[in-house]
Amino acid sequence: MATWARIGPDISTGIDLNSNIFEPFYNYHVEFRNPRMPPSATLLLKVYSIDRFSLKLVLIGWAALNVFVESGNETSPTVDSGVVQISLNEGAHQLRLYYDGPDPDKPLSINAVTIEGRYIPCATLLVRLVKARVDKNLRALERDKVPKTEWIKLGLFQPRPNYDDKVYYSDKARPTTGENYLYHAMVNRSVVLVREIIPMIAGSKEQDLRTDDEIENWIRMKLSKLTDDKPLSFNLTYISRYLTTYGIKLSVDEAKNLPWANFTLAHSSFNPPGAYYFGSAWAKYDYPVFVENIDFSSLQKCPTWLDNFTAFPRRVYNKYLTVIVHLHEVAVSSLEAGALTYDLKDQAWTALQVFSKGYCNTAIYQLPLYQGAPTQRYLECLIPTLVPNVKSILFSSK
Template identity: 25%
Template sequence: MTDDPKIKLSFCLFEAGSALNKVKCEESVEKRNNSFIFGKRKAYISIDSSRKVHVIADFRKTKQCWEDSKIGWATFPIFNNEGEINYGQWKLPLNCYPINFEYSPQNGTTSDYNKFIFFRIYPNYTLNTEQLVTITLDDSSLMFFSTFKEVKKTQNDVEQPKVVQPAIVDILPDVGKKNTVNIKKKSTLVKQEVPKTIEKSIVSDKKDSQKLDDLNQTKKDAVKQFPIGFQFVEINNLKLVDNPTIILRVKLSEGDSAKSLFETKPCEPGVIENQYGWEFNFYIETFVEKSGRKAVLEIVVDYILNCRRVLASGQFEIFKYHFKEPFDINDGNQSISFDGEIIGKPTLLLKIYKPKFGRPVPKKFVPKLIVPSCPEEAYFYKPVESSNETDNELSSINISIDAGRFLPDNSTASRISGSFYNVRTKSFSKKIQIATKIDLDTSVYNPEFKFSVTITNQQVPPFSILVLELQTIDILTKEIVRVGYSYFTLFFQDERIPQASLSYNMGLFQLPVYYEPLKKEISLTKSARVPCTTVLVRVTSSEVEASPYSSKVYQTYEYEKPQESDLNLYYFVYAQKKSFSVRDRLLAMGNLPKSATQTEEGLLAWTSKLFEATNEIPRSIDLAFICKYDATYGFKVSIDKAESLEWKGFTIAVISFSTSPFKRGAPLKSKNQNDILYTKITNLNSEYKNPEFDDGYFGWTACPIFHPQKYVRMGKFKLPLFEGDMDVETLSQYSSFEDSWGEEGELTLTNTFSSITIRVVDGRRDGEITKESMVSNYFLGTAFNKFKRAGYSNLVKSLIPRKTSKEEYVENVYTQFLEYTNLPIIP
């Protein structure tokens, strides 16, 4: 490119002339033979393939002024016309300035063929070290020049990636017909003229012309194509350290009617240890023959954070030599070995077949019986429909409560208490009571309980559910608060075996923690969970010595796996929760009794006494303290409804956001109109004295309602409405909202005691609080009982005049509203 020792690259994604991300500048990290290499890679997520997104890369010399530093720029669309990612390694010419930020393939660009950029684009789960075929978007004559130029190789030379030109794909022997159309479409993305000097050099090269004629002759001989089918059976000796989702990713050579990369459906664990399998067939209509053609197989796992990882890879020959025909499909059973000693050198049983003879009868794979900790749709008060007695082979079992995971930030010393609930008698058993002890040396957010109890058949009836309650001392209030509940079914029945007896549900389980106790009409799948928090439980035979805590994997099955909202939080929860001991956290509260601060025995005695003295049902923990506020994700507010309004008419709610709301004045007097939002979807079927708004959440990057500890004050709140303008001086005197509107407060409530209901959530947790959620807090002061819903009134749609449509009426209302308030139109 240039003699400058370093090149600076500015990289950005654009759509319709607008940047989708911040411009990233980086310098070359390596120089080879006058080529500059930029080694950094970045994953871009949540970009839909239907969007017209393209890359713009600007290359400049370092240590020079802006005008003299110009080298060239390049651009490329991320997705093709079929909505698929433009997968591969691309060779693009650098274009002359100025940069066209609204680039489209039809615009065309001016090129300088002495400068090129090579870059790779691949799905996020693809290995970074994968060798990709280089594709160019230049004119075909230029492609001949780069394809057939003679290079003397030595034994030490590394084989370079093969260069494939889309414009001449019809003369390549190893490329099929169907993909030819797609690749040709790519060749039209940048249509540029080639300098005449280059054309002359190509025409004069007789060796290149001869090779071109040879390739055309090879194409005329017509290659043979086969239909082929793959049947995947099972994977043996696959030793995993977790319970992730397992798939096989198969990569075939380019040029077939099917995609060159496909994935199987997830495997299931088998009855044999370290065995996984499934019944999966994949059919390809036309498969081009070629000697030595191989398929690459990769075992891919998908962990709870939705992060894919390739554990091992293997390959097999697709074709075999036959004495009657040059090539034939290597049909039959295949046993493929994978590399990777850490996972036990697994082997795959695979069958390759010819579809013209029909699909082979699949080998019956027997999956392992997966028993969740508690039935998914089993109601808490629904009795077990079984009269069978338990299997008496085991007279007793051990139940171990090992640890908790990812407790909220305001936790200190925690404990788990519980007992067995009989779903027939609807009562708790008093024979066995569970109560873990306090360990001052354990971690606050990941405490170890190390509790174990032995039970027998006579102690617990077969229709019992173990109910565990997780409690902690709130560091802010110094009170016992309830984190949540976990449930475990001690017995299960194998539905695959008729008249099977009940058996102990033995194993290692990671139980989710539910925020509220279950009710009769609420199942486990519909109950709100404490985000990310879990409890680890083991059920083992008392006749065999149990393995130590954390020596094996605690399984998470089916609906018990983290919810989508949890997946967005795990990274922040893991990064923010530092390793504090319970002792340090308790002493950090301050104002403890003198006996608790002098000796460790005194601190332990004070903590234990606090738990034992709690006779009343503790209040639930504030879920805002799951993780601290992150301005990158912001917060969301939803204005849901109003009640007991004085007026009759169409109602619009105006929302004003500011870093200092009490000092700015009334919302409509704000000088910064970007801080003002308003509802746009009033439910016309709601009453005009009790209107409902269906706008959903509003998003912003700063919020006036924070806890002092920098957490979003999450919840569904009911707030009063006041008469007149906002009294800034009065509001600024109060430290809390409730002080300002008590019966003796200085603010004037409306005559009908009107109120509004809003929701406030962290931007990462908008799925936790819905319109159907219960109101979690009433900021109504001492006049709480006076805020009641107004009696029935006419619907909002009754305000629409005759011969006027709903759309026209709403549009007229908002037009008048915007003229009156001088607010901008929000699309």
């Protein structure tokens, strides 16, 4: 079991009340004066917020930065890098935020966070590392021991650069194609100052927050992680509101423990209109999309499909929109004139709500399957509410 040795104090930044909630400034400075810091030292950062729907503490994501690099390249030193010359990873860094943190039972490193980690789209942290300033006797200077009027002259204060100055090292945070689309949707959001959002969160306590000190104390209290109160994970659904221009993407990946031994045919469609289930006259308005690329090395009871995401562009927003995934058991019935004929046997289906509060649900789901095919009555029930009193046959994945 790995043990992490903490170096220096916990970092708790506070926040600039006049900054934009979508691009907050922290203006936080911390000094480390530990000469025995190991080559593998890693700066681990966590970002918290208050969920605007539940008003509960949420953990937005994790970021990590290696404090040192092997001299002459960007490689992060390992614990046993004793013979390798290392240098401070000095400079301004733009770090991705990741959904999951490192495994506490394994050694801490940036790879423990970034390798195969699921990142938070379009969200990054700006961090600067600088060498400690020294006096003429080569003793490290500390802000607490120097008059504030001398900080700039002695190099103990360096103004935060503007992001547009392009001084932040951003190669590891290059946006993907999907992030470029999201960014264009986000860039037009109205500026909301931190001090303006507090009344919405504080509710009836607003009248008690008259000064900046009171607001900052309230924020500090609200964002404090209590020992018996684990923060919620950030819901990736609520990053950017749904835009009809970009539509929806869906991937049907696998079925678990199907109650039949024949080939499985799968297709998906949307309700409303549920066109496939209301007769051929409706079908032309919303064709079912078949999942075709089956993995022939997968089990018949647990078929896997390799189609990956299918795009449904310009799908009109409907707050009750659901995607219907329908499975058919297909069996060979006969061989006539050298051609195979097939019969459709058992069926199963499931439904997933597409939208939540104006956002498109963005997650990975394991859904229960319901016996048979969805009837028109069930589809009509899905529009205003969830399916009532439907006998399910949940196929256990265990």
